[in-house]
Amino acid sequence: MEYFLQLFFGGLSRGSVYALIALGYTMVYGIIELINFAHGEIYMIGAFMGLIVAGLLTSLGWPALSVLAIALVISVLYSAAYGYTVEKIAYKPLRNAPRLAPLISAIGMSILLQNYIMLAQTPDFLPFPRLIPELAFMERFSNYLGTSDMFIIVTSFVVMVALTLFIKFTRMGKAMRATAQNRKMAMLVGVNVDQVISVTFIIGSSLAAVGGVLIGAHVGQINFAIGFLAGIKAFTAAVLGGIGSIPGAMLGGLVLGWAESFATGYISSDYEDVFAFLLLVVILIFRPAGLLGKQRAQKV
Amino acid sequence: MSRANILRYLKQALVASLWLSFLTLPIMVIRVDTVEQTVTWRWMHLAYMAGGSFVLALIWYIMMERRDLSQAKRELETVERDSALMRFLSDPRFARPLMAFGLLVAVAFPWFFSLYQTNILISALIYVVLGLGLNITVGLAGLLDLGYVAFYAVGAYTYALLNHHFHLGFWAVLPLGAVMGAFFGILLGFPVLRLRGDYLAIVTLGFGQIVRLVLENWGSFSYGPSGISNIDRPGLFGISYSVEQATTYMYYIMVVLVLLTIFVTARLKDSRIGRAWLALREDEIACQAMGIDNTRAKLMAFSLGATLAALMGVVFAAKTTFINPASFTFMESAMILAIVVLGGMGSVLGVILGAFLLMLLPEYLRAFSEYRMLIFGATMVLVMVFRPEGLVRAKRKVYKINVEAAG
Known part of the structure; x- marks a missing residue:
């Protein structure tokens, strides 16, 4: 039972991070029907920003929890700026181009950002400072739930609730839903679609940055290539839940987290990444609309 | 290109370069070693970044304007025209010897x-x-x-x-x-x-x-x-x-x-x-x-x-x-x-x-x-x-039907 709980919570924390990144994919896809390949790289940049700020403040002797808070805030701001800029450079000029063009541009952007970090920082793994202290009251659960796992689960939960409220109740959220339903119609009724797209990229990037800092602090090391795998897995989560659907991305993230955790725990850990890819392939072939998505007929 | 245009380009490029410098500042300049707890500041990188991004942004904005202009022009034209180089390459009088020459170079290459x-x-x-x-x-x-x-x-x-x-x-x-x-x-x-x-x-x-x-x-x-x-x-x-x-x-x-x-x-x-x-x-x-x-x-x-x-x-x-x-x-x-x-x-x-x-x-x-x-x-x-069509635009073969001969 303890082993099961360990896998359960491990999967839950892993899945929450997937969900955080998946939200960015799903929101962008919902609005401009583009797989934002560079999104995994934004997550990686978030982790690097967290590392830089944390390293800077720790060397000045700040306490761990305040360092974590500040690192999170700065990393979110910077990643949001990156997401915004990437959209302006690589996607906005291609708004009316054929379907393949923005996709290829996105792949190019992803390679560009990866190599930029590799050249400006380092090609090696960097150790991430220990930001999450072991809390005393968590000791009872320490056999199956570490403090950092709990941190990830709680933070992601709070962030996702905030996002849901934003989408449901603010003016901007309404505009985003309208644009996702029908971009042209939204434009006609006075929604500033360019602004909506920018905000979508900013929010998605911020969520990815939260995931990046949390996973960096949890795993304890990062390098320039972590965004690639995390990106594909998060995309799998988004597709699993039904791309374009926000609750779907959250559900998909958790399901993928659990699937990976249990598969590596009970079957074999050699093929950890293969499970995610197999799940992706199987879902896209048998239920491309995902768990919560609606099967839509293509308009001619 | 008028003077006002040039000034506008310079201003746009300056803003873009400032933004990009700000964006890349932490990652380009700061390098932390979390084990030794030391921080290296590499301010020179910022200067490279600012200068480089200014030039690139300038080129970007000029190219962007040209692109929009040519797109507008292309919508007016019905027939796509090839560049001089493409016409030269597709003319069999030049293309055949060129191909033969290329083949010759390819065959002789390892000997030289x-x-x-x-x-x-x-x-x-x-x-x-x-x-x-x-x-x-x-x-x-x-x-x-x-x-x-x-x-x-x-x-x-x-x-x-x-x-x-x-x-x-x-x-x-x-x-x-x-x-x-x-x-x-x-x-x-x-x-x-x-x-x-x-x-x-x-x-x-x-x-x-x-x-x-x-x-x-x-x-x-x-x-x-x-x-x-x-x-x-x-x-x-x-x-x-x-x-x-x-x-x-x-x-x-x-x-x-x-x-x-x-x-x-x-x-x-x-x-x-x-x-x-x-x-x-x-x-x-x-x-x-x-x-x-x-x-x-x-x-x-x-x-x-x-x-x-x-x-x-x-x-x-x-x-x-x-x-x-x-x-x-x-x-x-x-x-x-x-x-x-x-x-x-x-x-x-x-x-x-x-x-x-x-x-x-x-x-x-x-x-x-x-x-x-x-x-x-x-x-x-x-x-x-x-240039979404790449270096060489793919040409589709055009089939001409000779109506008079058929009729």
Whole structure:
């Protein structure tokens, strides 16, 4: 039972991070029907920003929890700026181009950002400072739930609730839903679609940055290539839940987290990444609309 | 260009450069060592970044304006006009001697240049064929395949394993590798047929990763990350030869294979199936409505691309005599895609030029070899934004019907 709980919570924390990144994919896809390949790289940049700020403040002797808070805030701001800029450079000029063009541009952007970090920082793994202290009251659960796992689960939960409220109740959220339903119609009724797209990229990037800092602090090391795998897995989560659907991305993230955790725990850990890819392939072939998505007929 | 325009450009570029400098400041300038708890400040990088981004932004804005202007102009014109270079190249009076000259250079090359140069050229030629193969899938049929390198791996491992276990020679495995490639192309192509555009891209990406991960982890089958070494070079009627001669021999094999591929793809492009692919690329539903068998066309494109990749895999294994899964990462797929995109999707000549440019330039500009992938990435974005047709615009054959003669 303890082993099961360990896998359960491990999967839950892993899945929450997937969900955080998946939200960015799903929101962008919902609005401009583009797989934002560079999104995994934004997550990686978030982790690097967290590392830089944390390293800077720790060397000045700040306490761990305040360092974590500040690192999170700065990393979110910077990643949001990156997401915004990437959209302006690589996607906005291609708004009316054929379907393949923005996709290829996105792949190019992803390679560009990866190599930029590799050249400006380092090609090696960097150790991430220990930001999450072991809390005393968590000791009872320490056999199956570490403090950092709990941190990830709680933070992601709070962030996702905030996002849901934003989408449901603010003016901007309404505009985003309208644009996702029908971009042209939204434009006609006075929604500033360019602004909506920018905000979508900013929010998605911020969520990815939260995931990046949390996973960096949890795993304890990062390098320039972590965004690639995390990106594909998060995309799998988004597709699993039904791309374009926000609750779907959250559900998909958790399901993928659990699937990976249990598969590596009970079957074999050699093929950890293969499970995610197999799940992706199987879902896209048998239920491309995902768990919560609606099967839509293509308009001619 | 008026004065007000220039001032506006300068202002825009200044703003962009300030923004980019701010954006890259922490990552370019600060380098923390979290173990030693030391921080290095590299302020010089900021100066490079500010200056570089200012120039780039200036070029970007000027190009952007030109692009918008030419787009507006293109909408007015009904006939697409070629550049002077393209007209020159497509005129048979110049094109034929040019081709003959190119062939002559290709044949004479190993006699005038060193072993090192020949080796580089062999790699470039391998990428020419890989590019042409991916061009069938992506350029002609419009199916974005991000796991193309998986088929390359299939070919390489087919030869390596058959050679390792059964001592089969290069010439025996070459057709076998092609068959394996076609088989895997159909195998992977079948399930993804229903998927459109970006979903297809992501599934093929997943397949590519699965193949690499299986090769890495299934040690008893593929010898894991350490790979397979001592693969035989191609045999020549049992004659033994030195390493230099082997390279020259390999080079001529590649030249023949490249010529064959060019011939096949150029002929395919204007054939019945080639036109079906173009229709498929432009509009899938309309294509089906015209009575084209979508499934068949897609599978053909997939498996033909895969066949060429697998052929090159066999050649690659025979050339390097050592392979491991690290040669078949996603970056390899991305590089081949960059070749096709830069050269011009659908254009045979363009893809050849793209392969030579992207493979040879980094070899000779050693100082930039670190920045190779960075530049590839930037190239893909820039080509898509400013010149989506690539270096050489793919030309569609025009059929003229002589009405008077018929009537």
